[in-house]
Amino acid sequence: MEEPVSRPAISVRRVRDDEQRSFTELWMSSRVEAGASPEVAARAASEGRVAAALTREDVRAYIAVADGRPVGFAVAATSPFSALTEAPCVTIDQLYVVPEARKHGVAKQLMGAVSLYADSRGCDQIGCNVPAQDRDANRFFARLGFSSQVVRRITTVSALRRRLGAADEQRQHSLDALLHRRRSLRARAAASANRLAG
Template identity: 50%
Template sequence: MGRRSVEVAPVGEDLTQLIALWLEARVDAGSSPDVCARAVSDGRFAEAMRRPGVQAFVATLDGTPVGYTITTDNPFGLSPTPEVAVEQLFVCPEARRHGVAKSLLTVVLSVAERAGCEQIVSNVPTTSREANRFFARLGFASSVTRRVVGTGPLRRRLAPETAETGLELTRRRRSLRQRAFVPTRSA
């Protein structure tokens, strides 16, 4: 049996295929389907795709959309040479090991070379063993550990004396609920 046909095309104005794949990727990564759907319905996803330097490509396997990549130009703006960043790369589980990710990265390489970029970077989740191995096999080296925190937890760590603890917050909520619900006695 021969290798199945993988084709990669840039995403234009019609984001339908990309959105379907993006939703699948986000849910596969553990995000809530409702939260993801809200990002699409309120236009945040489409707005992000219209930012300068953002490009997306969808891969099809025998005509069926099975993967995508989203790239940006020079993500941090501080590099001395231009870079292309692979912001997201996703292949549907049933289409993995058919050359889809390599086909997507081949297009990213072409885009980088046309733009005169000397480097391609990718943020790979440390918890994704399979993705880390894939990128390492292609020669991507680890150069930085990127750590992320929400503003609330950081505030609590930086100024614990001003931030409410979970226990204090729970007590205040219960107190407010009790005041709001005052049972009436029937005689």
């Protein structure tokens, strides 16, 4: 008779100073899995981006540990839901679990820590940033009751300027064509009037 396989005990806690290195390594793994090159992820970490985020008052980072090994993290931030409302909202900026620890309750444990954080900040709502193409993450959040409220679209500044420039050129071309037609009509009307007068 086979013995049941027990799940490892998972503990979740706020990232401590002595865990920043472990957290940064997990963060770099998440960036690489999302498509960044290891070099780009390492450069971002070495520039102090992660360390700076962890010291911000409005940011809370949690690390999940199973069998003494870091297996996931969550990063949440408190801010108004939008620039025009005062109601605070906790937004889950990142939630990551290493592939071999998925489907073992790690993400749910991290979400539990985030919900307690939201309570402590007096927030009634929790939002999350989920890549549109990540079906597993979208399903996970949907199962927990998260609904789609907005679609966040992103472009580069240069791409936007190109598009705006193309739209301006199109408008200018249409305006030039309209003015040309008006001039032509006026010229024909003047020519007709001259013939009738002559």
